[in-house]
Amino acid sequence: MFHSLGKYILLLRLSFKKPEKFSVYWSEIMREMVSVGIGSLGIVAIISLFIGAVATIQTAFQLISDFIPKTVVGGITRDSTILEFSPTITALVLAGRVGSAMASQIGTMRVTEQIDALEIMGVNAPGYLISPKIIAGVTMIPLLVIISVCLGLTGGYIACAASQDVSTNDYLRGLTDGFNPVIATVCCVKAVSFGFVITSICSYQGFYVNGGSLEVGQSATRGVVWSCIMILFCDLIISRLLL
Structure with a gap:
């Protein structure tokens, strides 16, 4: 375990050495940003709308009574969406979509000796292959x-408009009442941390593949599993430290 951790830290150090040619790295960063951001937008939008709607419906079911103001539903949906649902579930989904693709791409380059060819030509392979992915992850995620x-809260509004258990006016009033800016800070810290975890762990798994196509698939699976575990662990640590 400590040997793997040492290799992981060493790989990160090599990834952020001074680039040989900045323009080449910049084009790779832009390409990874498009892949991570635009490529994941559809699945993130669909999941967020449904999560917001379900969270609102379940909150209304549990809390609506004559003694609790209906505006509470909007406040609880807002806080739970910002603090937990959007950053964590989005990161878990992206670990499967983005992380597995990164591990497979780098792993395939390793088993086909493309990484060896880069190193023979004097290119810093970790810097060229991994740093653009990490930068794209911590920027786009x-x-x-x-x-x-935004879409989760919109999904909650649509659920209120469709069900009429809570009026849309009460829902919108609940979204704005008693907002604590700390939850937005926690959400941003989680998002950046999760982006780093997904890209770095999956890149590490792909970079040190040994074998053939079977091992590439196994490395992608390990990358997703370890990313999900570390996302949940970081979620716990950040919530404990900042809340």
Whole structure:
């Protein structure tokens, strides 16, 4: 375990060495940003709308009574969406979509000796292959989480308009009442941390593949599993430290 951790830290150090040619790295960063951000927008939008709607319906079912103001539903949906649902569930979904693709791509390059060819040509392979992915992850995943929050709250509004258990006016009033800016800070910290975890762990798994196509698939699976575990662990630590 400690040997693997040492290799992981060493790989990160090599990934952020000074680039040989900045323009080449910049084009790779832009390509990864498009892949991570635009490529994941559809699945994130669909999931966020449904999560927001379900969270609102379940909150209304549990809390609606003559003694509790209906505006509470909007406040609880807002806080739970910003603090937990949008950052964590979005990260878990992206670990499967983005993380597995990164591990498979780098793993395939390893088993086909493309990484060896880069190193022979004097290219810093970790820097060229991994740093653009990490930069794209910590940049685009927070943006996707912000979009997820907006769409989740929109899904809650649609659920209120469709069910009439809570009026849309009460829901909107609940969204604005008693907002604590700390929850937005926690959401942003989680999103950046999750982006780093997904990209770095999956890249590490792909970079150190040994074998053939079977091992590439296994490395992608390990990358997703470890990313999901570390996402939940970081979620716990960040919530404990910041809340």
